[in-house]
Amino acid sequence: MSSLNPNSGNEREPYVVSSKGYTAVAINAAAKAGEYIKSRQGTVKELGTKSSARDLVTEVDKGAEQMIRRLVLTHYPDHAFLGEEGVEPGANAVTAALEELKDNEYLWIVDPVDGTTNFVHGFPFYAVSIALAVRGELTVGVIYDPVRDEMFVAEKGKGAYVHGVKTAVSSEASLDDSLIALGFPPDRQFAQPTNLAAFQNILPKVRGVRAGGSAALHLAYVAAGRVSGYYEAGLSPWDCAAGVLLVKESGGVVTDMRGEPYHIGTRHIVATNGHIHEDILSSLKEAGATGF
Secondary structure: OOOEOOOOOOOEOOOOOOOOOHHHHHHHHHHHHHHHHHHOOOOOOOEEEOOOOOOEEEHHHHHHHHHHHHHHHHHOOOOEEEEHHHOOOOHHHHHHHHHHHOOOOEEEEEEEEEOHHHHHHOOOOOEEEEEEEEOOEEEEEEEEEOOOOEEEEEEOOOEEEEOOEEOOOOOOOOHHHOEEEEOOOOOOOOHHHHHHHHHHHHHHHOOEEEOOOOHHHHHHHHHOOOOOEEEEOOOOHHHHHHHHHHHHHOOOEEEEOOOOEOOOOOOOEEEEOOOOHHHHHHHHHHOOOOOO
């Protein structure tokens, strides 16, 4: 796996992984897609919408997903592929897609640009997210931030790393000392009111709140100890699959908003350093904002 080169100051080696294997393929695909996405910043010509005027899609999303799909299926033509741009908007379509693919032993779960609205506006907080589930278990998770050139990599049972440096969740033990990330998805009928109610309840209890607009990067930041916890209702598998594995392999805890174990179909996520998990769940319950 590529890492910081001790002989090159702050320069990083290119993400060319010669070894075979699922993680190597995921890293290569994320790096190539990320390079393409970054090169297209500020050049978007076709701006479309999906579920609403706030749910954006660009030719860059579609091009990046095609690139990742091609790279993955070249190595593993018999594997299944679940990409955001291949599924119609809405919870029912996501559920149907998961049901259709559930019997596949190997399932790649991909968000080519997590944070499309940020990308469109030139706000530098977006990422490529690639996960592999084997028999329903998250096995590989890769999140690449092309703006900061940060590659977060997790393998089940082997820990999580950014540029070869092991990641670990933060140590804050109380909400008072915690920096929390959250999100507001495009769905204004259900997800936004739920997340807003949760936000109003938790804001007075914590040190600070951040809403960056990329679920994948928020989860990577929980894994890296940059935020103490993160929650959001109304997510899809491609938003969070890779990030969930990063958090777990960094010593954190991930559940749904009621405290039930995470699975690939979980749409309402809480991910924390573990110490503040119950406090966040309690706050969500108080606010009537568990998403259920």
